Amino acid sequence: xxxxxxxxxxxxxxxxxxxxxxxxxxxxxxxxxxxxxxxxxxxxxxxxxxxxxxxxxxxxxxxxxxxxxxxxxxxxxxxxxxxxxxxxxxxxxxxxxxxxxxxxxxxxxxxxxxxxxxxxxxxxxxxxx
Amino acid sequence: xxxxxxxxxxxxxxxxxxxxxxxxxxxxxxxxxxxxxxxxxxxxxxxxxxxxxxxxxxxxxxxxxxxxxxxxxxxxxxxxxxxxxxxxxxxxxxxxxxxxxxxxxxxxxxxxxxxxxxxxxxxxxxxxxxxxxxxxxxxxxxxxxxxxxxxxxxxxxxxxxxxxxxxxxxxxxxxxxxxxxxxxxxxxxxxxxxxxxxxxxxxxxxxxxxxxxxxxxxxxxxxxxxxxxxxxxxxxxxxxxxxxxxxxxxxxxxxxxxxxxxxxxxxxxxxxxxxxxxxxxxxxxxxxxxxxxxxxxxxxxxxxxxxxxxxxxxxxxxxxxxxxxxxxxxxxxxxxxxxxxxxxxxxxxxxxxxxxxxxxxxxxxxxxxxxxxxxxxxxxxxxxxxxxxxxxxxxxxxxxxxxxxxxxxxxxxxxxxxxxxxxxxxxxxxxxxxxxxxxxxxxxxxxxxxxxxxxxxxxxxxxxxxxxxxxxxxxxxxxxxxxxxxxxxxxxxxxx
Numbered sequence: 001x002x003x004x005x006x007x008x009x010x011x012x013x014x015x016x017x018x019x020x021x022x023x024x025x026x027x028x029x030x031x032x033x034x035x036x037x038x039x040x041x042x043x044x045x046x047x048x049x050x051x052x053x054x055x056x057x058x059x060x061x062x063x064x065x066x067x068x069x070x071x072x073x074x075x076x077x078x079x080x081x082x083x084x085x086x087x088x089x090x091x092x093x094x095x096x097x098x099x100x101x102x103x104x105x106x107x108x109x110x111x112x113x114x115x116x117x118x119x120x121x122x123x124x125x126x127x128x129x
Numbered sequence: 130x131x132x133x134x135x136x137x138x139x140x141x142x143x144x145x146x147x148x149x150x151x152x153x154x155x156x157x158x159x160x161x162x163x164x165x166x167x168x169x170x171x172x173x174x175x176x177x178x179x180x181x182x183x184x185x186x187x188x189x190x191x192x193x194x195x196x197x198x199x200x201x202x203x204x205x206x207x208x209x210x211x212x213x214x215x216x217x218x219x220x221x222x223x224x225x226x227x228x229x230x231x232x233x234x235x236x237x238x239x240x241x242x243x244x245x246x247x248x249x250x251x252x253x254x255x256x257x258x259x260x261x262x263x264x265x266x267x268x269x270x271x272x273x274x275x276x277x278x279x280x281x282x283x284x285x286x287x288x289x290x291x292x293x294x295x296x297x298x299x300x301x302x303x304x305x306x307x308x309x310x311x312x313x314x315x316x317x318x319x320x321x322x323x324x325x326x327x328x329x330x331x332x333x334x335x336x337x338x339x340x341x342x343x344x345x346x347x348x349x350x351x352x353x354x355x356x357x358x359x360x361x362x363x364x365x366x367x368x369x370x371x372x373x374x375x376x377x378x379x380x381x382x383x384x385x386x387x388x389x390x391x392x393x394x395x396x397x398x399x400x401x402x403x404x405x406x407x408x409x410x411x412x413x414x415x416x417x418x419x420x421x422x423x424x425x426x427x428x429x430x431x432x433x434x435x436x437x438x439x440x441x442x443x444x445x446x447x448x449x450x451x452x453x454x455x456x457x458x459x460x461x462x463x464x465x466x467x468x469x470x471x472x473x474x475x476x477x478x479x480x481x482x483x484x485x486x487x488x489x490x491x492x493x494x495x496x497x498x499x500x501x502x503x504x505x506x507x508x509x510x511x512x513x514x515x516x517x518x519x520x521x522x523x524x525x526x527x528x529x530x531x532x533x534x535x536x537x538x539x540x541x542x543x544x545x546x547x548x549x550x551x552x553x554x555x556x557x558x559x560x561x562x563x564x565x566x567x568x569x570x571x572x573x574x575x576x577x578x579x580x581x582x583x584x585x586x587x588x589x590x591x592x593x594x595x596x597x598x599x600x601x602x603x604x605x606x607x608x609x610x611x612x613x614x615x616x617x618x619x620x621x622x623x624x625x
Contacts, residue, residue, distance in 0.1 A: 011343065013318075025300070028296050028300065033467065034292060037296060041295075041296055041299050041300070044299070044300065044303055045299065045303055048303050048306055048307050048310070051307065051310060052310055055310070055313075055314055084313075084319075085310075085313070088219045088263055091267055092266075092306065093268075095267065095270045095302075098270070098274055099270070099274060099295070099299055100277060102274055102277050102278065102295065103292065103295050104283055106291055106292040106295065107292065109281060109288035110289050112287050113288065113289075114289075122289065
């Protein structure tokens, strides 16, 4: 037990992303309303984006632009942040927005068709057909 | 020009999607020729690329001239060369065959449909050709998002099924992204070959194992591997014919390709089969997938939905074959990617023709079809024979390799599952033949019985169907050449 708490505290970013991911997954599985499911899906995606952003963070480091590019200074990799995870997440955010857009568009189509967004009511209507 | 084939494969359909969406505003009639032209150039490039690979071996194409691992590189070897040809040819044939059914089902949405269609092909081809793990994720989502649109386009229950598919598909893609994140933490690289170079020292690391498993789970959700299959049957059944005959043959097969790429290239067979020690349970899972797919197919009274459950069983074939951990099983799995794509296309095109004429694929609608649509049903019989595994159709040969692999691995459960599913396929398809063979029951004492006149689908739908049916037999006859000249080089020497 005494080991567990420092492990959790030291790797808190992982615990946060896992918690968020599970909240999202729970919403997708358990919620009855289609829009709530979509929100859960978005939380799920955001959790992974946060995971990537957190692994690219470094205390006391700066953006990877050489301040003394013309001089003969030694470049210390320690002083710079790896920008790649953040850049990747720009793409993932775009993908997430696109997915959200498609999901909401589909939800509108479903609503126009069944006049409800509650899954059990829609399924009841389908069974009646 | 031949040097640029890898780029053309992705760029041509991407640009033609832009042109089609503009052309759709001006004149809808231009959309179809542009689609076919774009896909034909793509198919030509991918065949040319495969021939080059056969000549020269692995081709590395640096996009923008940036050297890997910093830049994105396309790697084409025998494995994805083969899959590229299959994907582009299936997409081209289906585009030609489905013209009439699109005009019938949603005449006002021809422009958007073809735009999405070509974009989806771009995504699928990109997944196959790329050598960058993150690039693969983006293309995966391109293929998935366009797929949701294509499924929802038909109306009816399509949008709801597409939405359910979207939830599952997004979770799958996110899992894949998470796995790639772990790989990136451990190796600092996203280039597949570079990751493969760095990884061997890290094979004992828990994070690497987690990365592999998480990626696998993501890919399994995307390929509808039982028990992660729940989205597939409804999504494929409620999609319009033209979409389902594109999505059903290709999406699951491309995801199988991604799985095999992970096992063989990014990781080594040594890691996947020996260090990880999960191949036995996975093969048992695929045994369950095959059996459940077969049993669920038996309960269906709708031809299209029955076929979707057969797809789930077929996914089990390929996952099981790949995880048997020997060369013959892997050969069978790779061969089955090509064969299953073609035979699924064949039966779905036939169903598309039936739906075009009869307006439904429920079993009650199918009566008397052998007289009404003899040519469509003839091609359907060839596709069904291939799914059952009757020689000389290609389905027999890949099943043969899979069963030999199961025997060599000593995994008799998998062998029994394959035989069981073949037998169930016999029952399933002969039940359909029986229904189609007899005329509709007439109430009037049978005296004034008029057999329905022949009412066949248009020629533009029949010719591609015949071509696919002929390909099924041809691929079956030339299986030996495909295995010896292509698949033999796709599997690393280390795997025996």
